[in-house]
Amino acid sequence: MTRLAVSHLSASLGKRQVLDDVSFGVGAGELVGLIGPNGAGKSTLLRSIMGLLRSKGEIRLDGVRAESLGSRGRARKVAYMAQRREVAWAMSVEALVALGRLPHLERLSPMRASDQAAVDRAMQLMDVTAYRQREATALSGGELARVLAARALAQDTPLLLADEPAAGLDPAHQIGLMQTFRTLADEGRSVLVSTHDLGLAARSCTRLILLDRGRLVADGMPEEVLTPETLRAVYGVNAYFGEAEGGMVVLPVGLSAPI
Amino acid sequence: MSEARLYRFTLAGLGLATLVLFCLSLMVGPAGIGFADSLAALVSERGDAVALVMQQIRLPRALLGLMIGITLGLSGAVLQGYLRNPLAEPALIGVSASASLGAVIAIYTGLSALFPLALPLSALAAAGVAVVIVQAMAGAQGSTLTLILAGVAVSSFAAAMTSLALNLSSNPFAALEIIFWMMGSLSDRSMTHVWLALPFMLAGWGALMMLGRALDALTLGGETAASLGIDMRRVQALAIFGTAASVGAATAVAGAIGFVGLVVPHLLRPLAGGRPSRLLPASALGGASVVLAADILVRVLAPGRDLKLGVLTATVGAPFFLWLVWRERRKAA
Numbered sequence: 001m002t003r004l005a006v007s008h009l010s011a012s013l014g015k016r017q018v019l020d021d022v023s024f025g026v027g028a029g030e031l032v033g034l035i036g037p038n039g040a041g042k043s044t045l046l047r048s049i050m051g052l053l054r055s056k057g058e059i060r061l062d063g064v065r066a067e068s069l070g071s072r073g074r075a076r077k078v079a080y081m082a083q084r085r086e087v088a089w090a091m092s093v094e095a096l097v098a099l100g101r102l103p104h105l106e107r108l109s110p111m112r113a114s115d116q117a118a119v120d121r122a123m124q125l126m127d128v129t130a131y132r133q134r135e136a137t138a139l140s141g142g143e144l145a146r147v148l149a150a151r152a153l154a155q156d157t158p159l160l161l162a163d164e165p166a167a168g169l170d171p172a173h174q175i176g177l178m179q180t181f182r183t184l185a186d187e188g189r190s191v192l193v194s195t196h197d198l199g200l201a202a203r204s205c206t207r208l209i210l211l212d213r214g215r216l217v218a219d220g221m222p223e224e225v226l227t228p229e230t231l232r233a234v235y236g237v238n239a240y241f242g243e244a245e246g247g248m249v250v251l252p253v254g255l256s257a258p259i
Numbered sequence: 260m261s262e263a264r265l266y267r268f269t270l271a272g273l274g275l276a277t278l279v280l281f282c283l284s285l286m287v288g289p290a291g292i293g294f295a296d297s298l299a300a301l302v303s304e305r306g307d308a309v310a311l312v313m314q315q316i317r318l319p320r321a322l323l324g325l326m327i328g329i330t331l332g333l334s335g336a337v338l339q340g341y342l343r344n345p346l347a348e349p350a351l352i353g354v355s356a357s358a359s360l361g362a363v364i365a366i367y368t369g370l371s372a373l374f375p376l377a378l379p380l381s382a383l384a385a386a387g388v389a390v391v392i393v394q395a396m397a398g399a400q401g402s403t404l405t406l407i408l409a410g411v412a413v414s415s416f417a418a419a420m421t422s423l424a425l426n427l428s429s430n431p432f433a434a435l436e437i438i439f440w441m442m443g444s445l446s447d448r449s450m451t452h453v454w455l456a457l458p459f460m461l462a463g464w465g466a467l468m469m470l471g472r473a474l475d476a477l478t479l480g481g482e483t484a485a486s487l488g489i490d491m492r493r494v495q496a497l498a499i500f501g502t503a504a505s506v507g508a509a510t511a512v513a514g515a516i517g518f519v520g521l522v523v524p525h526l527l528r529p530l531a532g533g534r535p536s537r538l539l540p541a542s543a544l545g546g547a548s549v550v551l552a553a554d555i556l557v558r559v560l561a562p563g564r565d566l567k568l569g570v571l572t573a574t575v576g577a578p579f580f581l582w583l584v585w586r587e588r589r590k591a592a
Binding site for chain 2: 047050051052071072073074075076078079080082084086087088089090091092095096099100102103105133135148151155
C-alpha cells in the first residue's frame with residue numbers, strides 16, 4: 001500500500017495559487033527528494049500534507065484519509081521538520097528532542113523506557129548526544145538543525161517530511177543526514193525531503209519530484225529528472241554532469257539565460 | 260539528573276515559602292494576637308473578638324492573597340508560553356482592564372453602595388464581555404497576533420471608559436473611591452469575596468494547568484506543535500478562557516495587581532529548565548509567595564495608612580521590568 005498518496009492537491013496563499021493539481025505517491029522504503037526553484041511550492045506542498053494549510057484534493061496516509069486520523073493520530077504517522085528553525089526558551093537539547101515523543105504519551109503519563117530509548121537513538125543518529133545537557137538556544141545554526149532533526153526522528157513515524165533539513169549543515173553532516181534518511185528508508189520507513197542541493201539529492205534519493213510554479217513537472221529516478229534540458233528550463237542554469245564513487249554528480253555552474 | 264533535582268528543590272522551596280508566608284499573613288495586623296491564639300481562633304466557635312478578627316478579616320485576606328498570587332503567576336506563565344514572549348502578562352488580553360471598568364461602573368452608578376457584591380459581580384460581567392470579544396476577534400485561525408491586537412483594543416477602550424467615568428463623576432467621593440479601588444488591594448475583604456472568586460479561579464486554573472505539554476511543544480513554533488498533534492485552537496481557547504476566568508475573578512475582588520504575572524514566570528523560568536510545563540506549577544507557587552509577601556509588606560511598612568498592594572507591586576515591578584528590557588536588549592545586540 002502506498003504510504004503517502006497525494007491526489008489532485010491544490011492550495012493558495014492569499015490570492016496566489018501556489019499548488020496546482022499535484023498528484024504523486026511515496027511508497028514504503030522510499031527516500032524521495034522534492035526539488036524546484038524558490039517559490040515552486042515545495043514548502044506549501046509539505047505543509048498541505050501536514051494539514052497546516054487549507055488545500056483542495058485528497059491526502060491519504062497508508063490508505064486512510066489524513067483528515068480522519070485526528071491531530072494525534074496523524075502525528076503518530078507523520079513527523080515534520082519545518083524550514084524555519086525556532087526555539088523560544090532555553091531548554092536542554094535532550095528535553096527538546098524528547099518533545100518528539102509527545103504524540104505517543106497519554107495525558108499526564110511520564111516518559112517510558114521505550115520513549116527514552118527512542119530519544120537516545122535519535123540523538124545518536126544526529127550526532128548530538130554530546131550536547132544533551134546544553135541549552136538549545138546557545139547552539140550554532142547547524143547544531144540546532146541537527147537537534148531539530150533528532151526531534152523529528154524521535155517521533156519514530158513511518159513517514160518523515162523534512163523541509164530543507166540540510167540547509168546550513170557542514171558537508172559531513174549533510175551527507176550524514178542523508179545517510180540517516182537512507183537508513184530509515186532501508187528500515188521500511190518513507191522520507192520526503194525538500195532541498196536546493198541538486199547534487200546531494202541526486203546522490204542520496206532513489207526518486208526525485210520536480211515542482212515548477214506549483215505544478216509537478218517531473219517525477220522519476222534522479223538521472224531521468226535531472227537532465228540539462230530540465231535544469232535550463234526550470235532552474236535557468238547550466239550544470240556539470242559527471243560520476244564519482246558510483247553516483248551521479250550534478251553541479252550548477254552558470255546561468256543559461258540572463259535572469 | 261541535576262536539572263530534575265533543581266526543579267524538585269525549587270518546587271519544594273516555593274511550596275514552603277508559600278506556606279510560611281500564608282501563616283505570616285495571618286499573624287500580621289493591628290490587633291496583636293499570639294501565634295497559638297490566632298491559630299486556635301481560626302477554628303474557634305466562641306465568636307469573641309479574636310475569633311472575629313481571625314476568621315472574618317485575616318483569613319479571607321490571606322486566602323485571597325494566596326488565590327490571586329496563584330492566578331497571576333499561573334496565567335502569566337501560560338500567556339508567556341502561548342505567545343512565546345517573555346514580556347507577555349495576564350493583562351494583555353484585556354480582561355483586567357475590562358473587569359476594572361465593570362467595577363468602576365458599579366461604583367459610578369452607586370450600585371456598589373446599594374449592595375456590596377454589585378462591584379465584583381459587575382466586574383466579572385465586564386470581564387466576560389471582554390473575553391467573548393477577544394476570542395471572537397482571535398477567531399478560528401488561532402493567530403496570536405490578532406489576539407494581542409484585540410487585547411490591546413479592548414484594554415484601551417476599557418481604560419477610556421474608566422477615564423470617562425472619572426471625568427463625568429459629579430461626586431468627588433465616588434471619583435476617589437474609583438481611584439483607590441483601581442490601585443488594587445486585599446484589605447477589608449470578606450469570606451464572601453473568597454467564595455465568589457473561588458469557583459471561577461478553580462475553573463481557570465484547571466484549564467490553564469491542562470496546557471503544560473502543549474506549551475512545551477509550542478516552544479518549537481506553532482506549526483511544529485501542530486505537527487506533534489497539538490490542537491492549536493483548543494490551546495488558544497483554554498489559554499484565553501482560563502486566564503479570563505481566573506484573572507477576571509482576581510481583578511473583581513482585588514482590583515488590578517500588576518507585574519506579578521510578568522515578573523514571576525520570567526524569574527523562575529531558568530529553574531524550570533526553560534520547560535513551560537514545569538514552569539506552570541512553579542510560577543503558580545511563586546506568584547502566591549510574591550503576592551502574600553507584598554500584602555504583608557504593605558501592612559508592615561505603613562500600618563494604618565492603607566498602602567495599596569497594587570501600588571507596591573508596581574513600584575517594585577516597574578524597575579524590574581526596565582531591567583528585563585535592558586537585559587533582552589543586551590542579549591539581542
